[in-house]
Amino acid sequence: MGVSININIGPFILMDKIIKIYNKDNFKCSKHNSLKFNKDDKYCNKCGVELVNNQKEIRDEVGLLDFFSNMSVPEDFYIDLYVESEYRDDQIIYDRDIYCGDVYSGFELVEIDEHIIAEEMAVFKIKYETIITLLKKNNIPFDIKYGCFITCG
Numbered sequence: 001m002g003v004s005i006n007i008n009i010g011p012f013i014l015m016d017k018i019i020k021i022y023n024k025d026n027f028k029c030s031k032h033n034s035l036k037f038n039k040d041d042k043y044c045n046k047c048g049v050e051l052v053n054n055q056k057e058i059r060d061e062v063g064l065l066d067f068f069s070n071m072s073v074p075e076d077f078y079i080d081l082y083v084e085s086e087y088r089d090d091q092i093i094y095d096r097d098i099y100c101g102d103v104y105s106g107f108e109l110v111e112i113d114e115h116i117i118a119e120e121m122a123v124f125k126i127k128y129e130t131i132i133t134l135l136k137k138n139n140i141p142f143d144i145k146y147g148c149f150i151t152c153g
Contacts, residue, residue, distance in 0.1 A: 005152045009112070011124035012149070013093040015135070015142035018062040023055040064091055071134055092149065093131065095124060117146050 027037040029044035029051055043050055125132065125144065135142050 009148045020062045026054045027051040
């Protein structure tokens with residue numbers, strides 16, 4: 001049995017999971033509480049009493065791919081985007097195309113200084129400008145950070 005581990009160093013967007021809140025109709029009869037009714041029903045089909053709508057607040061977690069599915073995003077968005085959310089309370093968007101050397105060539109040393117970080121952050125913000133704009137437009141809080149994180153699969 002094997003496992004694949006990826007160490008990612010670079011810019012990423014860190015954000016909470018997106019929660020969609022909506023009200024769901026829940027029509028009830030005051031005398032027959034166990035009966036179910038459709039949204040078009042106005043009266044109880046058993047006793048004729050007018051139905052009461054006890055709306056329930058529903059909170060659903062929405063994945064990023066679902067969230068962005070109805071929006072205008074670049075064609076390569078779904079190829080470049082990776083979302084790590086299965087075991088965390090937040091979500092991470094990062095660029096899988098960043099090249100950090102060939103580990104099969106033996107040894108490679110990459111020094112990371114403030115100039116490299118600034119350059120990579122600037123490129124990331126340009127490449128993901130559409131996503132950043134959509135997050136802002138939809139009032140979804142997020143941070144753009146630079147760091148190291150590990151994914152396995």
